[in-house]
Amino acid sequence: MPENSQNSSVLVVGxxxxxxxxxCRQLVNAGKKAKALVRPSSDPAKVNALHQLGVEISEGDLKYPASIKKAMDGVGSVISTASSTFSRQEGDSIESVDNNGQLNLVQTAKDARVDQFIFISFYPMPGDFPLQTAKRNVEKKLLESKMNYTILQPAVFMEVWLSPAVGFDFPYSKATIYGEGKNKLSWISLKDVAMIAVASVDNKAARNSVFQLGGPEALSPLEVVRIFENHVGNEFTLEHVPIAALRAQKTSATDSLSESFAGLMLAYAEGDNIDMKETRKVYPFRLTSVTDFVQQVPVEQAI
Ligand SMILES: NC(=O)c1ccc[n+]([C@@H]2O[C@H](COP(=O)([O-])OP(=O)(O)OC[C@H]3O[C@@H](n4cnc5c(N)ncnc54)[C@H](OP(=O)(O)O)[C@@H]3O)[C@@H](O)[C@H]2O)c1
Known part of the structure; x- marks a missing residue:
């Protein structure tokens, strides 16, 4: 059994x-031995970047339990971020990866007597949709697994939800807003989520705990737009997607991914209510605010 010690590795899945x-970057900077589960189909440039960081590479696919057994050799902790929502190969779906694949991973880690499992989930959102069902199923299995678990339930990532990929097109001073944009969200930087995940490794205070994670200040999407406008020096053109349209999108979705995206956009429209008071006692770091984040975006592209 790989004891949780300086000699065991942290396996990062995703x-x-x-x-x-x-x-992986932060594990290496913290002097921890990091191992990455990658797939034969993973982008070679990303695999090479991991290799350059000094991360050990192990191949496997969550859909095939036999393929991930070997990766558990010498592993004390697993951190799983994997998801099929953005990075998909043939056969990948919410059911096969986010649900069954993650359940396979928990079982394989348990069989290999891994000491700690850190799972990146998300905060309990309103409504039922397949990605939320998958996250809760994996959390349940972890709670029953008898491994030490740390379940991290972040709010929306700034790097994703304040990016052109989801219509927050700051380089062109345009933003798509889901709903009226008046309900507050606890925007968090994925760098801070990574910092908290790394700080959870071998951390007794993080054992067998579930933490909702938000940033230092909850802000409505319209308040965030004002921060960007002040920084960029341009007024944004806003396009609102009404809640009724999001509901219709969810009801008429023909696959679990589209239904899940609609569920996520509805949750954004409704806002969240994350209280970090207790969590901050375990992770007392300075967290990135939206005002900090906006300093990092390439405003020279703004027109
Ligand atoms: N975006 C948000 O606002 C937000 C908020 C809260 C929580 N989260 C959660 O944060 C996590 C990380 O998100 P992210 O943006 O880093 O995701 P991402 O960039 O899309 O990365 C997904 C990773 O999963 C891997 N993967 C997919 N299918 C796999 C399979 N069958 N076997 C093994 N690996 C597989 C991918 O590998 P390949 O490169 O080989 O495809 C990739 O490394 C997700 O679980 C998400 O639900 C996100």
Whole structure:
């Protein structure tokens, strides 16, 4: 059994993703032995970047339990960020990866007598949709697994939800807002989520705990737009997607991914209510605010 010690590795599942790569970077900076689960189909440039960081590479696919057994050798902790929502290969879906694949991973880690499992979930959102069902199923299995678990339930990532990929097109001073944009969200930087995940490794205070994670200040999307406008020096053109349209999108969705995206946009429209008071006692770091984040965006592109 790999004891949780300086000699055991931390296996990052989802290491070629935005959050997983940042976790690997921070693990290495913290002097921890990091191992990455990558797939034969993963982007070679990302696998090479992990290799350059000094991360050990192990191949496997969550859909095939036999393929991930070997990766558990010498592992004391697993951190799983994997998801099929943005990075998909043939056969990947919310059911096969986010649900069954993650359940396979929990079982494989348990069989390998891994000491700690850190799972990146998200905060309990309003409404039922397949990605939320998958996250809760994995959390439940972890709670029953008898492994030490740390379940991290972040709010929306600034790097994703304040990016052109979801219509927050700050380089062109345009933003799509889901709903009226008046309900507050606890925007968090994925760098801070990575910092908290890394700080959870071998941390007794993080054992067998569930933490909702938000940033230092909850702000409505319209308040965030004002911060960007002040920084960029341009007024934004806003396009609102009404809640009724999001509901219709969810009801008429023909696959679990589209239904889940509609569910996520509805949750954004409704806002969240994350209280970090107790969590801050375990992770007392300075967290990135939206005002800090806006300093990092390439405003020279703004027109
Ligand atoms: N975006 C948000 O606002 C937000 C908020 C709260 C929580 N989260 C959660 O944060 C997590 C990380 O998000 P992210 O943006 O870093 O995701 P991402 O960039 O899309 O990365 C997904 C990772 O999962 C891997 N993966 C997918 N299918 C796999 C499979 N079958 N077997 C093994 N690996 C597989 C991908 O590997 P390949 O490169 O091989 O495809 C990739 O490394 C997700 O679980 C998400 O639900 C996100």
């Amino acid at each position: 290491a070629t993703g935005f959050l997983g790569m940042e976790i």
